[in-house]
Amino acid sequence: MRFLLDTEQRAFAESLDAMLTAAGTPAVARAWGRGEHAVGRAVWARLAEAGVFALAAPEAYEGVGPLPVELAVAFVELGRHAVPGPLVETVTATVLLAGLDDPGPAERLLPALVSGKAMATVAPAPGSYALDGDAAETRLSLDPAAGGLRLAPGHGPVRPSLDPARRLTHLSPGGELLAPHAPLPHALTWARLAVAAQALGVGLSLLDRTVAYVRQRKQFGVSVGSFQAVKHRLADAKVALEFARPLVFGAAVTLDPVDAAAAKVTACEAAYTTARTALQLHGAIGYTAEYDLSLWLTKARALRTAWGAPAECRDMVLSGGGRRR
């Protein structure tokens, strides 16, 4: 038993971190929120080159996967840097397509997703939002009750999200039937793992930025970070994030739907409470759209309900029957 990242996994995180720092992701996220996709696509291409979209795809479809631990490592970095776009959705689509009995759709659609030439989005049920339907080339809609998995012909108008970098769309009905039944539960596990890792990254970034801010910000003649009330809120955020982290990587190791649901609800709650703390400790500057902190604050709220609201994830945990299941 060795429940730690190895040297290669840590190096992978560091290289993504360096690349995304250089890319200036806050400006990329702002442009994406305005519907300007060019710089976002450039970052996406570099992520694909680094192998991010190959991690969930089997070798048969030009992937290197399944490598869920590496995927979690990558999504923590994507969250830390507030990278916009249908990241989780592209992973989910990859797992859905790779899991079909008929290899045809995967052979046709997966190489473009793995190489970063195309983005995917997924509407997991009729009427659900599909993130960034306007940017994605591969739009998958699921109707588990009736119609199986379809390639949607288009998307409806873009509806703004609480997180300006997330663009909500409905998919157009109909379209090519790719499979009569789609293995949604397995894809959902990957989706929740990816959201959990992304949320953990969002929370870690919020904590780092807030610690840096309260160290330099002075009030009453001393650093705000020397006040015990401030320290204790940040200590609680640290505890929450550090206990979410092993759930995320544990879920990556087991790929158990119960573990993924537990990771999702816990990482999202930890990120969200960290966001509340970050906003409070920044004061009014944190409440402005101009200040970059807002990119993570709003994402923490949005991720909480993406791919399974807290109640849904807790139900999954309870259905697992506990330890001796």
Add this chain to the structure above:
Amino acid sequence: MDLARSPADEAFRAEARAWLRAHVPSEPLPSLETEEGFAAHRAWEAELAADRWSVVHWPTAYGGRDAGLPRWLVFEEEYYAAGAPGRVGQNGVNLLAPTLFDHGTEEQRARVLPPMACGEVVWAQAWSEPEAGSDLASLTSRAVRTAGGWLLTGQKTWSSRAAFADRAFGLFRSEPGTARPHQGLTYLMFDLRAPGVTVRPIGRLDGRPAFAELFLDDVFVPDEDVIGAPGQGWRVAMSTAGNERGLTLRSPGRFLAAADRLLGLWQERGSPASARDAVADALIGARAYELFTHAAASRFLQGTPIGPEASLNKVFWSEYDIALHETALDLLGEEGEAADTGWSEGYVFSLAGPIYAGTNEIQRDIIAERLLGLPKGRR
């Protein structure tokens, strides 16, 4: 990164499980915070020790199995899953023994550890004083040099299990007037039945004498009961304080078993929606703690000592423990008020968690200053 146990670890699990199935008392023992219960728990320790299950992580020379950290975790999982009794010797095993392994002499280990392992000598911790709780450096009880040893004088308090325990260990000021408060302290072991010792039991919230105050009046301690060098007591004590906050005091097995029992209770009560989130969070919290411990153990086995990260543990498990027991009492409804159930005993015990072993306020200061790098400030 993996979570798989080796076949040898799984064989160890099977052996432990079989032994526990054959030996765990079918009826819970009386509360170990009563005289009768203390004696029953002492007998249980002797039964464990007879087959070398009382201190599996210790070297075989002192009654252990040299099992290592991963197997200790396995044993704890099986132990609590089997519903086995609480451990009366935990202050000695978890706090004094690691100190002796790190700083004691071979003679001290050979003399102190085997009777500790079988419950023949049960140890109490004598650290806190009326004016020195989490601010341990301010303690004032004295150790004064005398022929062949030391004379202890002063008052210790909140000493867990001291009402029925045999011996105690603690810090005493041996060099008054040092420049800094944590200098000039000496770490000593002493007999709770020695002349000059008065033990006054204190009832905790439920009235049971779970701790005591100790009045010391020229109590003689021979030189061989000093741990480490005289005057170096702070360093000796702090090198193992992380044990108390970290892994050993609360093993994940304990919470995994408790969360399972809570889930059972919830289902038994018709799975009320009102408690759904709290029960799910108890299951998730136990899993988080288990995995956090796996990561900490992996780091420890790679040679990274447990440092200020132990404060993350302590805040987490102490608050988790209370939340879990509150949920159980709520589920029990009216019956939750009854004081003679395992859940209520556990609830009362859990309430002390954020207070002892360094209050959670002190732990949060440590997290903020040593893990987040925030500046020191006025408390």
